[in-house]
Amino acid sequence: MSQFDDRKKGQEAKFAFDAEKKFKAEARRNKLLGLWAAELLGxxxxxxxxxxxxxxxxxxxxxxxEDVFRKVSSDLAAKGVSVDEAAIRAKMAQLAITANEQVAAEG
Known part of the structure; x- marks a missing residue:
């Protein structure tokens, strides 16, 4: 029975670790996107x-x-910065890869 409990605890720990890593990568992507948009906004x-x-x-x-996309898109539009939806989404995808690599490298 203790082997089963140990396995269960190990799986729970891995799930928690993976969820934390995903959260960190998404937050990092959003920060990088915000810095990119900030540059466009001056x-x-x-x-x-x-x-x-x-x-x-x-x-x-x-x-x-979508909430992140809407914020960046509307802020850019409000300042008259012309960046289309596809470009913002492509940047989000590119920065997601970068963020995942950075978080993975941090351990």
Missing amino acids: HTGDAANEYAAEVVAADFESPGE
Whole structure:
């Protein structure tokens, strides 16, 4: 019985570890996206980091990544920065790969 319990605990620990890694990668992707958009908006330094934090926080509005997309898309449009939907989504996909690599490298 203890082998079964040990296996169950091991699987639970792996699930928790994988979920934490996924969360970190998504937050990192959102931060990188926020920094990219901040540059397009003309923000630098602290203003760019503050905007990136706003993008990260936007991800908690609803499940999925649409809330992040909407924030960046609407902010760019409001400032007259012309970036189409496909370009933003492509950047999100590219940065997801980068974020996953960075989180994996951190251990």
